[in-house]
Amino acid sequence: MTIDFNHLEEVKIDGFKGGKGELCMRSFADEKCRIMHGVLRPGASSGLHCHSENSEILYVLSGAATFYCDGEQEIVRPGQVHYCPMGHSHYMENNETEDLVYLAIVPEHH
Amino acid sequence: MTIDFNHLEEVKIDGFKGGKGELCMRSFADEKCRIMHGVLRPGASSGLHCHSENSEILYVLSGAATFYCDGEQEIVRPGQVHYCPMGHSHYMENNETEDLVYLAIVPEHH
Numbered sequence: 001m002t003i004d005f006n007h008l009e010e011v012k013i014d015g016f017k018g019g020k021g022e023l024c025m026r027s028f029a030d031e032k033c034r035i036m037h038g039v040l041r042p043g044a045s046s047g048l049h050c051h052s053e054n055s056e057i058l059y060v061l062s063g064a065a066t067f068y069c070d071g072e073q074e075i076v077r078p079g080q081v082h083y084c085p086m087g088h089s090h091y092m093e094n095n096e097t098e099d100l101v102y103l104a105i106v107p108e109h110h
Numbered sequence: 111m112t113i114d115f116n117h118l119e120e121v122k123i124d125g126f127k128g129g130k131g132e133l134c135m136r137s138f139a140d141e142k143c144r145i146m147h148g149v150l151r152p153g154a155s156s157g158l159h160c161h162s163e164n165s166e167i168l169y170v171l172s173g174a175a176t177f178y179c180d181g182e183q184e185i186v187r188p189g190q191v192h193y194c195p196m197g198h199s200h201y202m203e204n205n206e207t208e209d210l211v212y213l214a215i216v217p218e219h220h
Contacts, residue, residue: 002177002184003191032165032196032219055142057215059169067112074112081113081213086142103191105167107217109142 003028005037016040018047019091034106040065045093054108056084058092063100066093113138115147126150128157129201144216150175155203164218166194168202173210176203 008026016023021044027036040046040063048068058065058081065076069090076082084090086109094100118136126133131154137146150156150173158178168175168191175186179200186192194200196219204210 001179001193001195002186003193005189005191028191028193030195033167033193033217035167035191035193055217057143057145057217059213069111076112079115081115081138081145083111083113083138083143083145085111085140103169103213105215105217107143107165107167107215107219109218110220 003035008037016044016046017049017091019045021045021094032108034104036104036106038100038102038104040092040094040100040102042094042097042099046091048089048091050089051084051086051106053086053110054106055086056082056090056104056106058082058102058104061101061103063094063098064096065100065102066095067091068093113145118147126156127159127201129155131155131204142218144214146214146216148210148212148214150202150204150210150212152204152207152209156201158199158201160199161194161196161216163196163220164216165196166192166200166214166216168192168212168214171211171213173204173208174206175210175212176205177201178203
């Protein structure tokens with residue numbers, strides 16, 4: 001199956017998972033995987049959340065993501081992956097002056 | 111956790127899963143996810159395989175991938191995702207004259 005994000009509806013979310021600012025998301029989901037293309041605006045963030053039965057793999061396409069994973073800060077740049085394994089918690093911020101554009105996968109491990 | 115593929119060893123594989131030609135792979139794996147950066151040479155392919163307990167999400171970074179998923183052909187281009195859900199079979203070919211560069215995730219669904 002081919003997923004072309006340009007053919008998926010863009011949804012604007014204000015304060016993703018309790019964060020602040022705007023996230024523009026195009027996503028596909030079935031029972032096992034969510035596959036998302038996201039644009040997080042400068043100054044925006046997601047709220048802290050735990051991946052109790054799934055994990056998250058986020059590949060930065062442009063901009064930079066500041067993650068806090070189990071309380072540790074990491075800055076993830078284009079071509080790098082942030083991985084939040086199952087059972088761990090994280091949130092992200094866009095502390096740059098340009099959009100953070102990313103691909104994210106949330107697979108269920110059950 | 112940040113995964114920087116430039117810090118992972120590149121492994122050259124001849125005939126990935128019974129395919130032909132060269133695949134250059136940098137990969138991270140734990141019990142739940144394999145996260146890979148691959149370069150499939152022009153004319154190279156992977157062999158047909160089934161994702162019985164996992165799935166595969168492959169994002170094309172450059173070049174183009176020709177997939178055969180459950181016998182159906184699809185051509186996947188930069189910015190698009192090929193998704194092989196759990197229980198399905200696929201293989202890919204690089205039928206172009208340039209390298210196929212991709213990010214692939216294989217999450218376990220158990």
